[in-house]
Amino acid sequence: MTWQPVIGLEIHVQLKTQTKMFCRCENIWGEGENTRTCPVCLAHPGALPVPNGRAVEWTVKLGLALDCQIADRVLFHRKNYFYPDLPKGYQISQYDQPLCVGGALTVPRPDGDIRVGIVRAHLEEDAAKTVHVGGEAGRIHGADTSLVDFNRGGIPLVEIVTEPDLHSAADVKSFLQLLRQTVVELSISDAEMEKGSLRCDANVSVRPEGDPALRTKTELKNMNSFAFVARGIDAEVSRQIDVYESGGEVGPQTLHFDPQSGSLSPLRTKEEAHDYRYFPEPDLLAIEPSEELVERMRAELVELPGARIRRLADEVGFELAEGLVTSGRDALYGEVAGDRRGVANVIMNQLAGASVPPDSVNPKELSALIAARERIPRSAFDEAIQKTGDPDFSAEPYVSQESLADADSLAPIIEAVIADNPSQVEAYRGGKEGLLGYLVGQVIKATQGSADPRVVNHLLREKLTPLG
Ligand SMILES: [Zn+2]
Numbered sequence: 001m002t003w004q005p006v007i008g009l010e011i012h013v014q015l016k017t018q019t020k021m022f023c024r025c026e027n028i029w030g031e032g033e034n035t036r037t038c039p040v041c042l043a044h045p046g047a048l049p050v051p052n053g054r055a056v057e058w059t060v061k062l063g064l065a066l067d068c069q070i071a072d073r074v075l076f077h078r079k080n081y082f083y084p085d086l087p088k089g090y091q092i093s094q095y096d097q098p099l100c101v102g103g104a105l106t107v108p109r110p111d112g113d114i115r116v117g118i119v120r121a122h123l124e125e126d127a128a129k130t131v132h133v134g135g136e137a138g139r140i141h142g143a144d145t146s147l148v149d150f151n152r153g154g155i156p157l158v159e160i161v162t163e164p165d166l167h168s169a170a171d172v173k174s175f176l177q178l179l180r181q182t183v184v185e186l187s188i189s190d191a192e193m194e195k196g197s198l199r200c201d202a203n204v205s206v207r208p209e210g211d212p213a214l215r216t217k218t219e220l221k222n223m224n225s226f227a228f229v230a231r232g233i234d235a236e237v238s239r240q241i242d243v244y245e246s247g248g249e250v251g252p253q254t255l256h257f258d259p260q261s262g263s264l265s266p267l268r269t270k271e272e273a274h275d276y277r278y279f280p281e282p283d284l285l286a287i288e289p290s291e292e293l294v295e296r297m298r299a300e301l302v303e304l305p306g307a308r309i310r311r312l313a314d315e316v317g318f319e320l321a322e323g324l325v326t327s328g329r330d331a332l333y334g335e336v337a338g339d340r341r342g343v344a345n346v347i348m349n350q351l352a353g354a355s356v357p358p359d360s361v362n363p364k365e366l367s368a369l370i371a372a373r374e375r376i377p378r379s380a381f382d383e384a385i386q387k388t389g390d391p392d393f394s395a396e397p398y399v400s401q402e403s404l405a406d407a408d409s410l411a412p413i414i415e416a417v418i419a420d421n422p423s424q425v426e427a428y429r430g431g432k433e434g435l436l437g438y439l440v441g442q443v444i445k446a447t448q449g450s451a452d453p454r455v456v457n458h459l460l461r462e463k464l465t466p467l468g
Helices: 052-065 168-183 227-246 291-299 305-316 318-324 330-335 340-353 363-372 378-388 406-418 424-431 435-444 451-465
Strands: 003-016 076-080 090-094 100-107 114-125 129-133 145-149 155-161 196-208 218-223 254-258 263-268
Touching: 003 227, 052 100, 052 114, 052 145, 052 155, 052 168, 052 291, 052 340, 076 330, 090 114, 100 168, 100 305, 114 168, 114 451, 155 305, 168 196, 168 227, 196 227, 218 227, 227 254, 227 263, 254 424, 305 318, 305 330, 305 340, 318 330, 318 340, 330 363, 340 363, 406 424, 406 435, 406 451, 424 435, 424 451, 435 451
Parallel strands: 218 254
Antiparallel strands: 003 155, 003 196, 076 090, 100 114, 114 155, 129 145, 196 218, 254 263
């Protein structure tokens, strides 16, 4: 039987407002522990929350970018549960009247678009951060001590819940990259998984291909990179298929994926909404976003990344287009002259590989360098790429270099490389074609990178092919 994975996501995005959601504490990452706290976010008795207007505006803006309906009236609710990182004993969240509902994000994929429904996007406050010391990989199991950093407690957090419209780990990865880039371009979050300002949980189930009914899902918690999300989903999909194929049943569970070992371990049985005893937050009034606010946010939307991927895919192919847009490098691509695929390749491979920030590059100078790359020494090109981000970078000294391309100068070097590598030469002649690349590399190395690789390739091939 063929099994179809069914995946829905819950994504948390920390908003980069100046202050927290319900108090005036600074919203900042990486400062000394417990230095950004006050009676409100530490839940001292009698302290009252005041909502952050900017956070409401930005959630509306995100909702519009996700094609959601913006609610006329929004209530905050208390979501009750106990945990040391939650001093109030409840989180202020939204429940049955969220700010944004019923949207979609259309994700370009090589074999066509996928429309991923957005159930809701609501605004809440983040919990504080618990740090476990002494256990493996920061987990509570086996830890000697647990510490709480309340700086994170109360930071505005948007929770985005998707429909179960994703059917592979690769689709999930594309969706997340696109959503992340959308959020970054809206300037509402830095959305960095390593910092925890973008977090993702996945609800995973499988069903026989063609069967419309959904089976029991499990939840994979807090995976902290796109690669781990994909690997975690693949592992859980195989686990569920094994359970069904050996006659068992998948139970509702929350699971932790350990990227080191690739294993899944249960955290707890999954809570239901009624476990949280939601009730309206009595200290806050309902929020009623005005039409003026909604239209002002709509006016701030620019062409979204999904549309740009589709547009660029026609020029440079899907993979490069997706890479350029989701890494924020497509603006530079648009300004650099030259053959489109070549420009895209240089930006995505060489420039990204050298970690050159795209907005530090002068497009004119990069255009000149790319135009010359076929005729200048590889070493000059590579060195220039490393320096393209320098404020006074000029391509001129690099593009005026000539590569060593005449057969007479190269002949003795090629002879020497053949003499020094008898076993590789023999293996190449015996059919190991791939070794030609190794030999070309040796010649280029012997010329300190100045030999023209195409010419060397041609000369070596000629030299090593038996006559007749
Ligand atoms: Zn505070």
